[in-house]
Every structure is written in structure tokens, then in C-alpha cells.
Amino acid sequence: MSSAGNAGQIIYKAFTPTLKMALCILSGFVTTKAGMLSPSATKGISLITMNLCLPCLIFGSMVSAFTPQNIAAFGPLVLVAVMYEILGLLCAWVVREIAWVPKDFRWGILVMGVVSNWGNLPTAVVQTMAKEAPFDPAVDVDLGVAYIAIFVLVMNTTFFGLGFHKLCAWDFTDDHAAEDMLPFKQRWRARFERLQRLLGRRKQPRTADAEIAIADEAADEAADHVSATLEVPLERVDYRPAAESIATSVTRVGTQRGDAESKRTKPRKRSFTSRMEATPRILATAPLDSQATTAAESVQLTSDKGYTSGSVYTRGYGAEPVAATAAGAPRRARKWAAALLKEIKNTPPPTWAVAVGLPCSLVSPLKALLTDVPGWTGSRMPNAPDGNPPLHFILETAIFLGAIAVPMALVLLGVSFARLTVPSRWRDLPLTAITLMTLAKMVLIPVFSVFVVQAMQKNTGLFPPEDKIRTFVAILLSGTPAAANQLVITQIYNPAGTAHTLASFLLLQYSLMFIFSTALAAIALYIVAS
Incomplete structure (x- = not known):
């Protein structure tokens, strides 16, 4: 043939x-x-x-x-x-x-x-x-x-x-809603400047005017970039708050080294591990078709108790309250057993x-x-x-x-x-x-x-x-x-x-x-x- x-x-x-x-x-x-x-x-x-x-x-x-x-x-x-x-x-x-x-x-x-x-x-x-x-x-x-x-x-x-499915929830939390809204050029410029400051290769801007100037520049470039290349209506997207937030965070990293506050670690909400722990887990047996799923059913589909339908998306990532018990902290063996049982379920x-x-x-x-x-x-x-x-x-x-x-x-x-x-x-x-x-x-x-x-x-x-x-x-x-x-x-x-x-x-x-x-x-x- x-x-x-x-x-x-x-x-x-x-x-x-x-x-x-x-x-x-x-x-x-x-x-x-x-x-x-x-x-x-x-x-x-x-x-x-x-x-x-x-x-x-x-x-x-x-x-x-x-x-x-x-x-x-x-x-x-x-x-x-x-x-x-x-x-x-x-x-x-x-x-x-x-x-x-x-x-x-x-x-x-x-x-x-x-x-x-x-x-x-x-x-x-x-x-x-x-x-x-x-x-x-x-x-x-x-x-x-x-x-x-x-x-x-x-x-x-x-x-x-x-x-890994918990990352789907991070798009709907309050502290992630404004992340990464700057275009490619501005995001990587901010990241590069932060890296330089962390390595001690660039002097820190210390005045509020410098912070505002960086924020205004980033916002203007973001608006120009979106208007020229992405064709997204500017009235629907406000880039200035994101620019101010990112520029301010970039400027403040590593400043006031003599101050005790600057020596603290990043807030818990910025930790990948704490985000994963704070995000409730969805059961692997969730139905393929969930169009009829109500808010109450959504809560029932989560395996972590103590969350309401609203807390799934808006709860903070601060320290979790620990219930006091008469016997004190549970033993490590009990923790492992509880974690194993949870994974099995x-x-x-x-x-x-x-x-x-x-x-x-x-x-x-x-x-x-x-x-x-x-x-x-x-x-x-x-x-x-x-x-x-x-x-x-x-x-x-x-x-x-x-x-x-x-x-x-x-x-x-x-x-x-x-x-x-x-x-x-x-x-x-x-x-x-x-x-x-x-x-x-x-x-x-x-x-x-x-x-x-x-x-x-x-x-x-x-x-x-x-x-x-x-x-x-x-x-x-x-x-x-x-x-x-x-x-x-x-x-x-x-x-x-x-x-x-x-x-x-x-x-x-x-x-x-x-x-x-x-x-x-x-x-x-x-x-x-x-």
C-alpha cells in the first residue's frame, strides 16, 4: 500500500x-x-x-x-x-x-x-x-x-x-484582588528594584514624595500600556491603587534598618504556606456539574470545619485562634493521626x-x-x-x-x-x-x-x-x-x-x-x- x-x-x-x-x-x-x-x-x-x-x-x-x-x-x-x-x-x-x-x-x-x-x-x-x-x-x-x-x-x-486546587480560591480573596495588575514592564521593574535593595546595591528612597513619584510613574505607564496594547477600557480598570500599593511596598522593603519593626518577617498573609492552610479544602468528590450548587452546599463540600460561605473568600490570613484544652496541646501522634484521617477522607x-x-x-x-x-x-x-x-x-x-x-x-x-x-x-x-x-x-x-x-x-x-x-x-x-x-x-x-x-x-x-x-x-x- x-x-x-x-x-x-x-x-x-x-x-x-x-x-x-x-x-x-x-x-x-x-x-x-x-x-x-x-x-x-x-x-x-x-x-x-x-x-x-x-x-x-x-x-x-x-x-x-x-x-x-x-x-x-x-x-x-x-x-x-x-x-x-x-x-x-x-x-x-x-x-x-x-x-x-x-x-x-x-x-x-x-x-x-x-x-x-x-x-x-x-x-x-x-x-x-x-x-x-x-x-x-x-x-x-x-x-x-x-x-x-x-x-x-x-x-x-x-x-x-x-x-493545589486551593489556588482557585486565591482569585477571590480580598488581599489578592489587586495583585499583579501592572503590565509586564512595570511588574518586573519593581521586582528588579526590590532585588537590588535586598542585595544592598541601591540606595533607599526615604521620603514620601519619592514613594508617590514612583507610584504615579508606574500608574501612568500602566495606563498607557493597557490603552495601547491590550485595548481594555480604562474606565473599567483602576490601575493607580495597584501601582501605589506595589510601589509603596517596593519602597518600604528594607528601610529603617535600625527600627525593630523592619526586622520582622513578612505578614502571615504573604506566606504561601499560611495561605494554603487558611484556604478551606474542597472534597475530591465534588460533582462535575455544580451549576445548582448553593452557598450552603458549598460549605458542606468543604472538609475544614468552622468556615462560613463568606469566610472562604474574605477571611484574613492572620494567626488562627487555638482552643484551650485541659490536657494542653495534643500530642504529636494525635496530630499526625488526625492529619492522616483527614487525607484519607x-x-x-x-x-x-x-x-x-x-x-x-x-x-x-x-x-x-x-x-x-x-x-x-x-x-x-x-x-x-x-x-x-x-x-x-x-x-x-x-x-x-x-x-x-x-x-x-x-x-x-x-x-x-x-x-x-x-x-x-x-x-x-x-x-x-x-x-x-x-x-x-x-x-x-x-x-x-x-x-x-x-x-x-x-x-x-x-x-x-x-x-x-x-x-x-x-x-x-x-x-x-x-x-x-x-x-x-x-x-x-x-x-x-x-x-x-x-x-x-x-x-x-x-x-x-x-x-x-x-x-x-x-x-x-x-x-x-x-
Whole structure:
């Protein structure tokens, strides 16, 4: 067959799963617009899908596919997943520095760079493409889903386990509302001057006139820059208070060295650790569709007690009051136990599925209870009367329930798009930031992954050529859009219950997904087939 025929086959194979995803998303969009799915109904469906069906899919795939021989893929895939998260964070930071980002998304854009949709979208592609050559349908379908579960584990650990989702709340706190409002040039000039003063290389301006002069200059340059390049109506954005705040803070750092006040550390509200501690945690089981979530429900979804719906966004970051107890401070062991219990309660079910699936996949006696294991089944582990392993019905049930996870998650994604609201005027959107962020997640990171994975395949044993599905998954998951869970978390943390800016970013990414994902899948298929 000619090379053109091979290229046509590859493109068609890559386009088919993308079309299947598009139809599922479209069905959710249409049924919602037609009024056939109420918010309460979709909320219940999302909870069932996330907390029951998806864990069953992960568990069934891992037990069926993982063996002591191919578990070696766990380390390389974790390495690649972390690498994608770090690269996404750097890209988001660069976009925030060089382009205008609304003040309700200056921290959320960093979250978007890190977390990606590593669940339903790539699973749908793998389940379709792994059924045909050059893959082995008998093994690679389940193995591909199991490999994707490793990425899901890394994403959940970062987003929920490490508390990265809390950054979504920082866009709505009073002490962050005016941060980073100056354009690129003024921000970095202030930072450079502060660095110089900290290093003792520049004399401190000591008069109030000098502080006002710096503030006025920064404000004027900010207004000129925004008016000339960003085309943002100046009457809607007041840059002078931000300029005064930043210029004043820059001027006062390191002054009055002989004064005891200048020797104090930064206020607690400026500490990253204290911000994370003061921001309430959202349960990892938050529904995918939260449009109907009320303020009271938002409080119930937080795991930290003692917060009201208003305190989520406006509370100070000062010292927390400590309740006095008769026994004094609790012992360290009790603190660790309480912290461990808290983390266990907030661990999402998909992560539990991975934690349970790994030993059941690798420990022969446990695996022999569920599925056939050479040397154990029928001999050291007697079969049930039906000729199957004793607990084979558990594995069958998990696979049966897991089969509906991916299509229902795609339908719910269409439901979320049907209920999104974005600004009606194009000039109100941060078009430059939206475009750059989309190109970073859908083009830049995938191109980087193609070269890196191919280099690992040739120079290391991390991606052996015979394990085609491992290489395919590693490349495919580099170009997925941002995670839809961020939409839920942002709506919960926002007092208004909306996420309009985030929605505008998501809409472009998911709209172009059908083009970029098809191209990336075709490239990955070509690499593993060659």
C-alpha cells in the first residue's frame, strides 16, 4: 500500500475515537438545552460516574492488565506525568506574565496549566484505537486504561492531595484582588528594584514624595500600556491603587534598618504556606456539574470545619485562634493521626481504586482470587463451581459498572458546556491569554512530549519499542485540554458561583480538541507503528 494510503488509514483511525467523543459531548449539550436533564439529575449522575463507575473501570483494567512484568511502566509514566505538569505550570506562568489575565483568574491560570483531562477523553481514544493494529486487542485495551490510571493518580495527588486546587480560591480573596495588575514592564521593574535593595546595591528612597513619584510613574505607564496594547477600557480598570500599593511596598522593603519593626518577617498573609492552610479544602468528590450548587452546599463540600460561605473568600490570613484544652496541646501522634484521617477522607475514589488495584494485580494469591494466574488458578487456588476463580464475579461486576464511566463522563461534559456563561462582548475576553494558553496545552507540550518520549525510547529502556501502548499513552496524554474539575472548584470558591473567565479558556480548548487531538493521536500512532 502506498504511503498516502497508510497516512489516510492513520488519520481515519485517529479521527474515529475523536468523532465518538464529539457525539457523546454533543448529546449531553443538546439534551440539556432541550430541558431533558435538570441540574439535580446531572449532579446525581456525575457523583455516580466519578465515585463509582470510574473507580470500577480503573480497578477492573488494572487487575486484568497489570503483571509483575509490565508494572515497570509505573515509574516512567509517573515521571512523564510530573514532567507534563511542571511544563504546564511554567507555560501558564509565562502567559500570565506577558498577557493580560483578568483578576479573577490570575491564580486559576496556573492551576489550568498543571491539571489536564487525563480521565475520560484519553480513555475513550485508547479503548477505540487499541482494538486494531498495531496494538494487541487482547491485552492493550485494558493495559492502556491501566496506564491512563497512573496519570489519573498523579493528577488527583497534585490537585487534591497536595491541595493545589486551593489556588482557585486565591482569585477571590480580598488581599489578592489587586495583585499583579501592572503590565509586564512595570511588574518586573519593581521586582528588579526590590532585588537590588535586598542585595544592598541601591540606595533607599526615604521620603514620601519619592514613594508617590514612583507610584504615579508606574500608574501612568500602566495606563498607557493597557490603552495601547491590550485595548481594555480604562474606565473599567483602576490601575493607580495597584501601582501605589506595589510601589509603596517596593519602597518600604528594607528601610529603617535600625527600627525593630523592619526586622520582622513578612505578614502571615504573604506566606504561601499560611495561605494554603487558611484556604478551606474542597472534597475530591465534588460533582462535575455544580451549576445548582448553593452557598450552603458549598460549605458542606468543604472538609475544614468552622468556615462560613463568606469566610472562604474574605477571611484574613492572620494567626488562627487555638482552643484551650485541659490536657494542653495534643500530642504529636494525635496530630499526625488526625492529619492522616483527614487525607484519607479527602482521597478521591479513583485514587483508592489505584491503591487497591496495584496489590491485587501484583500479588499472585490476591490476583488468583479474581482472575486466571498461571501456576495458581486451578491448582494452588481452587476454582469456584463455575470454573472461574472464587472472586471472579467481583472483577466482572467492576468491569460491567466501569463500562459506562467514559460515555457518561463525556455526556456530562456536554452538559457543563450547555450551562456555561461567557462574556457577550469579545473585547471583554482576554483573547491573547486564551490563545497562548490553548497553544501551550494543545501544541507546545505535545510537541515537546513527542521528542522526549522518542528520545527515551531510543536511549533508555523506559519506553521499550515492544510496549507500543505505553508509548502511545505517554504521547497522547500530553495534549489533552484542561480538567473540567477546575470548573467545579472555581464555582464553589467564587462567592458568585460562576467561572466565566475559566469557561472562555475551556471553550476554546475543547472546541479545538477535535483537531489537535486527532493530529496528536495520528502522530503517536505513526510513531508506534514505524
